[in-house]
Amino acid sequence: MSGASENVEPGELEPAAKAELDRAFEEFYRKHLRDVYSYAYYRVGNHHDAEDLTEQAFLQAYRHFDRARRESSGRPLRPWLIRIAHNLASNYYRDRSRRPQTPLESADPIAARHDTVAIAEGREELRRVMDNLDNLSEDRREALIMRFALGMDNREIARALGRSDGATKVLIHRAIKQLQEEMSDE
């Protein structure tokens, strides 16, 4: 954008740049609304707080979007956005000194996504894995939410969590191994 300003009259560039920024943000917002909402939902465990957290995340993203785009060097901005949601979720618990009010298993994402027969056949297994997921440490649980609910790869998760690629790979591996062990012990 700064490069373009050398060739365009500032009075003409500013509204155009603003319009372009808004268009880009609108596209970004529509593309990632489900990601942020899914992440927020699995973090806080209820729709009401997930909506608040999602709204706050996009408001923060809007404020810093121009700078984030300039500093991203063309890399995807999804990890940056999820990191905003991650920080907000952490503050959410810190400020209110609380854990999810509604356990994940009773928030019932399963019922919303599967037909009746599938629920009957697989519900107990899914409840068990959600139970055990909730017992993981926060960083392990978050990494699994990013991987499975958002479909993020290791590099994206690493950026969102502020870790190295290698440390993230180990984190996910250990999280899955812990779940396997705990479910096998039951």
Place this chain on the structure above:
Amino acid sequence: MSEPRAGAAGNWDVESLLSDALRPIEPPERLSGRIEDTLAAITQAAAEELSDWAEELSDEELRALRDPRNWVRPVIAVGAGGVATGALVVLELRRRSRQKGESGLRSIASGLRSRL
């Protein structure tokens, strides 16, 4: 979904279970409307605030804006409101300049533009 995902030795296919359990959640329709309304309201409020502020300036205050030490307020306001609101300051200065025929304001606006 139909087959139990635990082997004979109790080795669970955890990744398959997680794929099913952690499905993406569709946000409620009301949420996108709510977020879009909030973003629009913030942009509008910032624009109105700056417009009101520019309207309230006396000629003396406008003259004082020639001094770069007095540019903190509009710069802070623009930082909060974004590029469009920065353009509003410039437009208001231009409008006042046209009305009063004070050609010196052009340089103020140029100075502000270059710093916003």
